[in-house]
Amino acid sequence: MGRGGDADAMPDEFSLIERLFEPLAGPEGLGLKDDAAVFTPRVGYDLVLSKDAIAEGRHYLSSDPPDTVAKKLLRVNLSDLAAKGATPRGYLLSCAWSAETPLDWMQAFADGLEEDQSKFDLSLWGGDTIRVSGPTVFSLTAIGEVPSGRAVTRSGAAPGDDLWVTGTIGDAALGLLVAQGEYAGTEPEDRDYLISRYRIPQPPVAFGKQLSGFASAALDVSDGLLADLDHLCAASQVGARLDRSAIPLSPVFKKCTTSTEERWGLVYGGGDDYQILFAAPREKQERVVDLARAANVQVSCIGCLTEAQDVVVLDEAGQSIDVAPAGFSHF
Incomplete structure (x- = not known):
């Protein structure tokens, strides 16, 4: 968790990442200590990527528990992967926290991600975290795999189906x-x-x-x-x-x-x-x-x-x- 001092004090950016997100990182994320993730897809598979953003007051209520906000963010992206026939593997996360967001809210958010990572068998590969003057906004990119040429698109249906x-x-x-x-x-x-x-x-x-x-x-x-x-x-x-x-x-x-x-x-x-x-x-x-x-x-x-x-x-x-x-x- 923290590295000494007031447990509720807001750490600096890199200490915050270490506290909240490093425990969620998979090997592709290189411990969240590098500039990018490295992932080698399996032979015979295509990558499937989906990106969605959710904003406070627009896609979730300010009163919603933080762990449920995290789960919603992840799952709306996993829904896209599921509709393509893909198996989830990892995700990239960007957090634009409002200036009023306390540390315990952030921690509960990270805990929600951890629970769903275990449920859906994927891990965090990287991202970014910043402070903003407006409402909190999150953006997540989910990465999955599907056998080559087998992704299900919107465009393959035929009359009679x-x-x-x-x-x-x-x-x-x-x-x-x-x-x-x-x-x-x-x-x-x-x-x-x-x-x-x-x-x-x-x-x-x-x-x-x-x-x-x-x-x-x-x-x-x-x-x-x-x-x-x-x-x-x-x-x-x-x-x-x-x-x-x-x-x-x-x-x-x-x-x-x-x-x-x-x-x-x-x-x-x-x-x-x-x-x-x-x-x-x-x-x-x-x-x-x-x-x-x-x-x-x-x-x-x-x-x-x-x-x-x-x-x-x-x-x-x-x-x-x-x-x-x-x-x-x-x-």
Whole structure:
């Protein structure tokens, strides 16, 4: 930990790195004492890299516990790797701490990273840490590997493919509202579940490693189900028929969203789900289900892809319904 003196006093930059981040470094990071990391990918594998940033007040609340902020930062990137069929190996981290961030918050943040490193089997390879006058901002680059030529992109889907999604949709968006003080009548256990889904995504990393064996296209659901489906369809030059009744919703979500308009608004455009939306040829259905069961991941077939390059949402009676454009955008 510290090297003498007041345990709560802010150390200098290099002592801070030694205290917080050196214990997280893998051999590729050279003890965080060099100018760069050195990594030799395995023969027959391609590197897959993903980068995301999260900002205080924009992607997480100032009241969120620091360990959950760290886990969210790491997991939103691991979600991207999972959607490419990649195995995580390491990450680069940049921290722009607000001037008000205390040392104990930083330490708890590092502890959260350490817990998830163990859970997902990867390590810190390097980065940067600075102080800023505005809110805290973190940026993380995740590095993974996938067998050469087997990365799953957004652009490989074909008409007739089934459309699948992992996990459940809408919990995180509702959890944010609950964390902000809405839904005051929510039962404590339901409140805890929903806020946890907002603070700590659950990307299906183990299942993602299997994607290249069956998926024709994939991406993670981060901006909202309909927005991300639009991205997949545009890249693959296909359309989609989405069966609303097949979209997986958790029991807690259904219990807490009594208004139909409210419920589907959160499902279509709430975002922050960090599940995998993927296409697969119809003959792969059994394989998809078997691999999901082996990975202990819920999968749901929610529609199919079409030649007509539009997205049509079908209600419970199979009738098309008008849905306003939905999804998160920074601009």
